[in-house]
Amino acid sequence: MDQAEAPSSTMVLEFKEDTALTEKMRLRVSSLQKSGQKRQDGERLLLPHEAVYRLDFHNQKLIFSRWNVSLGGHGRVTITGISQHWTPDLTHLMTRQLLEPIGTFWRNTGDPDESRLKCLEADMQEFGERIAELAKVRKVMYFLFAFKDGAEAAKLRCSVAFRSENDC
Template sequence: MDNDRSPSNMLVLEFKEDRALTEMMRRRVSSLQRSGQKRQDGERLLLPYEAVYRLDFDNQELNFSRWYFSLSGHGRVTITGISQHWTPDLTNLMTRQLLEPIGTFWRNADDPMDSPLKWLEADMQEFGERIAELAKVRKVMYFLLALKEGAEAANLSCSVEFTPEE
């Protein structure tokens, strides 16, 4: 991070759960299960340990700076970006709309509780840059967050810092 920039120049966006969209996607899974139907070819159904989160961009001309993670306890969190503009009443989530790379951070069960979180730095850097790139054409971006190995949404804080383009 460039220490010459003033903190007021930074923009930190927190991932916020979109409960309505998560519930809508869960209803799709339930509906298919009740009716005995199969998912559409290429459709990506929401898994029980996943939820939909969003970032809202007031400023769309951004450069990625860094990630902020906080996870109390142990677990693994995987963040997958979704490329579509969401219209859940018209389109189902398709696997081809999931972005690469995904972001992952974790603390193993045998790690001390106060140990720092681990992550794949190169993937997280590329992922942050990809989000900044997509923000140029989006006011909202959606993500699937998978909470595994003991991670819980109540113990999670995840945000990303950007600097406005000059």
């Protein structure tokens, strides 16, 4: 699943952190803590080790091809798709809007840095196909990235490759 050369008919879309949305979600948590209020029933608050990323679809007729993920060092990265569109007034993230399956990539502490990342291949295939399906009706899709066990955003490169339906 590490970075590979993409044929010219393949589109590689890189996940980009949405720092503004991540910050708004962190402010929501902070505001609730300061005021002593509780989250709304079913609301999913952003955890300290999570960030919001996005994919922008310029072409919406896609067929999933593969994941390209590289991680420096060891750790675990979990990617969860979100089914909602965000509005400028920051619609709260609700648990029911989290998609399955989730994607998980990891490298154990004892593994050499050059070793291939581990993942659950069937889940990653299904997740990629689900993203391609949602791209048909969206121009942007949001994801929660969770960094655990030593993984850091700065050491992660993550993209997903698609073929255009028009090429088939």
